[in-house]
Amino acid sequence: MTAQPTDIATYNFAYLDEQTKRMIRRAILKGIAIPGYQVPFASREMPMPYGWGTGGVQVTASIIGPDDVLKVIDQGADDTTNAVSIRAFFKKVANVTVTTDTATASIIQTRHRIPEHPLTAGQVLVYQVPIPEPLRFLEPRETETRKMHALEEYGLMHVKLYEDIAKHGRIATTYAYPVKVEGRYVMDPSPTPKFDNPKMHRSPALQLFGAGREKRIYAVPPFTDVVSLDFEDHPFEVQTFDQPCALCAAENVYLDEVILDDHGGHMFVCSDTDHCEKRREEGHRGHLAPETHLAPANMEPAQ
């Protein structure tokens, strides 16, 4: 009984079998038909752990075709290890063209950010979602939360926001900030910073959300209203930064704090690495930008 490493285990093209892809596409279509509604689906085990983007990977695997151009970001960056790993996965199993360029990508899979470059019609943004249920930490029971969505009982959501203001003087939710979609379903935008919420509103791109471990898919079709919950006298507002990006001098973008030394030295740089590189190519310089010119964003064609 000697192992034959070549044929003991083989995998289908794009990993998922076609039946599974059809099942997932049906869930996606249902999600698009009922914006913001969480569609249960028979999530599969994926070759990466639950919680590491299995929902997003299943959605991407189900919609991707040979002509697609895929971009994968994690925390806004193309070069974080999990983004690299997922991009490599699709390069291997679907042999598609991958890119870091937001504008040329047809599918962008993301964890925790929406790119700064405005998305356009025809693009699909696939979010990886850990906990799809916006009511989960207020009401742990699935049976009850489904009822609350069905009956549109969302008072509890505002109780949480009320408590924030009563205790902290402001709404203290900074990411995974709940939104109402097309005036009906309250939805978790995934743990993106609330800074990105306005980008979801009436976006020309199709936004798909996959939660693998929790077995839910939901969607925001193009040009759909996505409104962040708030109070009339405490309106929703996004984070602002006191300084521009230290590398490309961009303002009104989301910044990461980078610790430079252990004496409190730090700098703020674009979380969206592609956006930052593009700006530097265009000649923008932040106060800590290196002198050398960076290589242009690369495009790796399919083999």
Add this chain to the structure above:
Amino acid sequence: MTDEPLLRVSALSKFYGSRVGCDNVSFDLWPGEVLAVVGESGSGKTTLLNCLSTRLLPSSGTASYRMRDGQFRELYRMSEAERRFLMRTDWGFVHQNPADGLRMTVSAGANVGERLMAVGDRHYGKIRATAVDWLSRVEIEEDRIDDEPRAFSGGMRQRLQIARNLVTGPRLVFMDEPTGGLDVSVQARLLDLLRGLVTDLGLAAIVVTHDLAVARLLSQRMMVMKDGRVVESGLTDRVLDDPRAPYTQLLVSSILQV
């Protein structure tokens, strides 16, 4: 005042297998009227209350409620969505144990404000002002508004639960032993408060209690239940001063002996 009742109950029964919860109960409740349902534990009074408040579905019988538009609606034919909406707008339910009716881990202000937010109020300042007003009406100091009910005494929790229920101006409130589990002195104060609120707001209420003193203080009319059946009903003063059913006579005399 209107010449139509608020609630019409007809031949309501609830069976648990072969055991009787309540059997063939009928009555009308009029706007602004407080009805006490008295009996020992196991008499079916709580089952009746739970059926009337649609927390339980009866085995047979009907209950119709006159909506704000004047139309009668059959409670057990309403959709769950309609019933839940009624529950948080036009009705209130005061539990014996305040922890069952409050969110113990959110502030008093949010407890009072939740119903307002549930029906669409989106102005923090106004919600908070209303909460302050209601806390004062149930004699809770304004500076406790951001405290959680966990930090409250039993009497305060019960008053908070009442405020939480009344903030949307309901027309009908169900109360299950509202003073049970409280010290006697606290009970008296709560009863005074309840009586004042019910009168001021013109509330109709159905109060389940085993305590005849509560019935005497709060209600105009009462029903005495035993083994799931109504054994006597009438004006509260008449029933207590001139009980006709032997069981009521026993109840009244046993109270007097205490």
Add this chain to the structure above:
Amino acid sequence: MYVAVKGGEAAIANAHGLLADRRRGDRSVPALRLDQIVEQLALGVDRVMSEGSLYDRELAALAIVQARGDMIEAIFLVRAYRTTLPRFGYTRPIDTGAMLVERRVSATYKDLPGGQLLGPTFDYTHRLLDPELATGADVAEPLQRAREAEPMPRVSAILAREGLIEPDGKMPQDHIPGDITREPLEFPMARDIRLQALSRGDEGFLLALGYSTQRGYARNHPFVGEIRIGEVELELDIPELPFAVPLGTVRVTECQMVNQFKGSAKAPPQFTRGYGLVFGQSERKAMAMALCDRALRASELGEDVVAAAQDEEFVISHSDNVQATGFVEHLKLPHYVDFQAELDLVRRMRAEYEARENPAKAEETKEAAE
């Protein structure tokens, strides 16, 4: 000067190279063959098949080697392979009454038709480390007796003759068995679905929950009616053929717990059952599963739900170790975008707090900062 971190791809490749090296270990030690694992670490292989829910010893052995002996990682590998396989059909229910039994014990009867068979068990071994095993010494052939002709009815069938135990549940005629790998889970679940989830649930988690029921958290007075381990035949109905086609045999462990029950509004006084069935040989898992199954029937039998083991949503949502390990371990992925959002908020609130508590000092700090 700061340069954004690059080279994730190379780092990952190098890390995986190192993993391969560590997996192989000292090259002067012979590499493990899969048949060695299948033969000599058989219970580990059984666990991977059971919780990986794929009956294939060789793949399970491969997964164990690839995972360097990390069982949950091996289960994960098998699951991720299994999920890509096409589904041809569903076999008939296995008949454990017709099992070719290697081990069978009952705690409820001293003797019973078919007898008590200890089989290959750790029970009554003295847990003394055996240095002989380290030398690879020869092992004597076990004693074998001719196969018993006597049938071995299940204890549940014996009790059923007196009407003292609830009968085998019946599903409606046209009931299609649920499949948790093809349909999304929804609560509350039917028992067939729940049993599937328990059967592939984490052994440690179910063991702890089962243990909790014995210590009084939803006590249900269990007796081991029977545990049996052995081979059962698999048969598949094929529409074109008038008979069921045998596909081969699988080895399973079945545990039937018999639980005292005083009766309720919904059921007469009788013994009730908790059921456990897993691939391969794993008594611990089958017994824990049976305890949990019985505990989860609380609502069905009109019992109060008072403990974790009775709470279906709690138990089933957390029993899958592949899900659990993924979500716990995902915390090591970068979260700095969210953390930045929280940092910003805490800094602002902290500044306001300082200003309130100690206005003079806050002013000082502010000046120093500027």
